[in-house]
Amino acid sequence: MISTSARLLRLVSLLSSRPSWTCRELAGRMEVTERTVRRDIARLRELGYGVESEPGPWGGYRLGGGTRVPPLVLDDEEALAVAVALREAAFSGVLGSDQASLSALLKLRQGLPPRIADRLGELDGAFVHTHRQGERQIAPGMLLELATVCRRSERTRLSYRDREGTATVRDVDPYRLVRAGRRWYFVARDVTRDEWRTFRADRVTQVQPTGQVVELVDPPDPAILVSRGIAGGTYPLYVTVRLPLPLDQALRLVPPTVGTHRPDGPGHTVVEIGGPDADGLAGYLLRLGTPLRVLSPDDVREALLRRTRELFEDNENRPPSQGAAPCRRAVDGVQSDCGRLSPD
Known part of the structure; x- marks a missing residue:
């Protein structure tokens, strides 16, 4: 026979899974009598769970706000997962103010068994966080x-x-x-x-x-x-390029948060990328460091060619550094040979 504590945890899980349950539904799911369900509901209320009753012949129970935070039962992996999540929230600022996260993390770590605290300490030694200012954050309550x-x-x-x-x-x-x-x-x-x-x-x-x-x-x-x-946000200008890469490689080169992709025959992918202007898009395409063909629009193609010509003019009279290995790249039909750009 299932223990009372395990039955109470099962009841909390059911109440959390949907807005409302009738007493008969809960009894059927838990394979107990309706009298046992009513007794367990009373016990949950004593523990601080805000279980509300809905009147009427089709009424039942729903999980509302409690009078205090009820006790939680976590296994080793769950406790470690919660501690890691609180640490990430505290140090990354993803939930806005870090004070609540740090306070909760401190309380949890004080109660962790040594075997879990040691594992968390190993993770702490491997994590490195950077902080970025000026980003709007979501309130923890809203996320919940x-x-x-x-x-x-x-x-x-x-x-x-x-x-x-x-x-x-x-x-x-x-x-x-x-x-x-x-x-x-x-x-x-x-x-x-x-x-x-x-x-x-x-x-x-x-x-x-x-x-x-x-x-x-x-x-x-x-x-x-x-x-x-994210990739389809509103931009003043979009460029469509054809990459001589299969879809999986194209996605690694141009992330899906930057462009939208579609296969174009074996070994090629067409990508659409948004940007502020033609010159900015041309600069991004050059930084990809891979052969590509601009399908549209013409002003981005012209900006790309203008940039490559400027590179050619800046480097045509400068010999390559001693010992440099020969290399060649192509950008939309323009070849580069060890710092010297020339039409293909």
Whole structure:
């Protein structure tokens, strides 16, 4: 027979998995009587879990806010994972202020068994963090709210402010949270438009769960959707190039957060890249250090050729340094030979 403590943990897990359960549903899932469920609910309330009752013949129980933080039971791997996550949050600033993360990490480390504390110490010695200023961060509470509605598949009324500062309210079906770089993105289906969207989590101003559980049909790959959204941001100019590389190599050269890719026959990939202007895009293409052909537009092609001609003129009268090995590269039909550029 299952122990009382294990049964209580199972009950908490069920209550957390969706907005509401009837007493009969919980009894059926746990294979106990409804009287046992009511007794276990009372015990959870004593422990600090905010289990709320819903009146009426179709009412039941839902997990709300408690009066205090309830106890958690973590195995070794879970405790180590939580400690590593808190350390990352504290030192990277991904959750905004690091004080709460540092305080929680200190409390957790004080209670860790020596075998886990030693493993965490080994990881601490290997981690190196850098800090970047001026980046907008998401509040920890908002990130938790978004994660909760994703886990519960609960239709949500989302208040959002776009890059122009325009505020909108829309109903969405949450799916996943994706971290790209130092930002979090919220992937959800826009109910009104019936399309999958990505939202910058730090621009979400309010989350209002509706209590309606939804079943998502054929959801997209959230990481790919976010990558395409980042690469497809609004730019004044786009260049389309053909790389003599298969798709996997092209993705390593030009990340999916920078360009959108499509195979173009065996061994070639067409990539579209956005940028501020023709000269900036030409500079980026030169830095790729690989043969390529500019398909469009003409002004980027001309800027690329102009840059290569300038390099040619700057270096044509300068002999290569002594002992330099011969080398050749090509950029859109322009060949480079040990610092000397000449038309192919």
